[in-house]
Amino acid sequence: MLSERERERYQRQILLFGEEGQERLKEAEIFIAGAGGLGSPVAIYLAVGGVGTLTVVDSDAVDRTNLNRQVLHTDRDTGVKKVASAREKLEALNPDITIRAIDAHIGEGTAAKLVGRADGIVDCLDNYPARYILNRVALDKGIPLFHGAIRGMYGQATTIIPGKTPCLACIFPKAPPEEEFPVVGVTPGLIGMVQVNEVLKYLLGTGDLLANRLFLWDGLQGQATEICVERNPACATCGDGAERGRVKRRKG
Amino acid sequence: MKARVRFFARFRELLGAEVIAEPAPGTSFLTLIRDVTRGNGEGHDAVFDEGGAFREHVILMRNGKRIEATDAGETMIADGDEIAVFPPVSGG
Numbered sequence A: 001m002l003s004e005r006e007r008e009r010y011q012r013q014i015l016l017f018g019e020e021g022q023e024r025l026k027e028a029e030i031f032i033a034g035a036g037g038l039g040s041p042v043a044i045y046l047a048v049g050g051v052g053t054l055t056v057v058d059s060d061a062v063d064r065t066n067l068n069r070q071v072l073h074t075d076r077d078t079g080v081k082k083v084a085s086a087r088e089k090l091e092a093l094n095p096d097i098t099i100r101a102i103d104a105h106i107g108e109g110t111a112a113k114l115v116g117r118a119d120g121i122v123d124c125l126d127n128y129p130a131r132y133i134l135n136r137v138a139l140d141k142g143i144p145l146f147h148g149a150i151r152g153m154y155g156q157a158t159t160i161i162p163g164k165t166p167c168l169a170c171i172f173p174k175a176p177p178e179e180e181f182p183v184v185g186v187t188p189g190l191i192g193m194v195q196v197n198e199v200l201k202y203l204l205g206t207g208d209l210l211a212n213r214l215f216l217w218d219g220l221q222g223q224a225t226e227i228c229v230e231r232n233p234a235c236a237t238c239g240d241g242a243e244r245g246r247v248k249r250r251k252g
Numbered sequence B: 001m002k003a004r005v006r007f008f009a010r011f012r013e014l015l016g017a018e019v020i021a022e023p024a025p026g027t028s029f030l031t032l033i034r035d036v037t038r039g040n041g042e043g044h045d046a047v048f049d050e051g052g053a054f055r056e057h058v059i060l061m062r063n064g065k066r067i068e069a070t071d072a073g074e075t076m077i078a079d080g081d082e083i084a085v086f087p088p089v090s091g092g
């Protein structure tokens, strides 16, 4: 049930989704991997939209070089852990939701436990090795992975639904080389909004997801394109011969 | 015979947004992209490694379907093909 306060807070979107939709958002728990360029806008808009529980995980502290894009953090947060800064801002934005801010590294051994019982994972990471780990967790738990990534004025996003779409490793089997990527804040802002839009549609069961579609954004040309993506039967992660955690457990 | 080759992200900066190529019949995907990037040192080197093979993270699509880099030499271009070549971006 929504409180009177919540009915007021979400009045304008209840016009869109109805009280039932708003309650669905309230019941939901979303895992946000990273509180940086993508994680900032993603967390802010999921918070103000009323997604009931947000888990934000990051192990970094705020650096002044983050501030051109990581809009959860302000100049006075320099040196402060990103999750502490994130918690403070998100609770101020919406005290009617629960923020779980966890100072941790997303690794092979920790990811599944960190994700816990979340209804979906938003990929706000900056490297593929950690993305592949979350991809596997999403497959094992049967929950969606809302992928986003950016560089400069370019971005990409897609929604991975286990069993219905390719997994991240089907689409990007090999990580691009690591680099200190150039970026201006508007690009993660924009791709983060595409991800949040996907999360909301998924939770509300409305619209068409970016499933089996890779959204590509070219900010220089002001142009969005999409490309069909397909499952790779030989995928090392989700393919027919792949050894997944779930499969191994079943055998054992 | 015409084929439309589109580049994305960093490749677009180096090689332009799209090239309308006129390959001869029997031209492979690999040959077409080599031809299109020839003469653009930085662009070519972003797409291909020192041995002339596609860099392993490069995504290749033909008419919305993925082409594996290992098959690109045997995959023939057909008239009207839409080719996309791009690197995944990784920042967050």
Ligand SMILES: [Zn+2]
Pocket: A166, A167, A168, A169, A170, A171, A232, A235, A236, A237, A238, A239
């Ligand atoms: Zn896969």
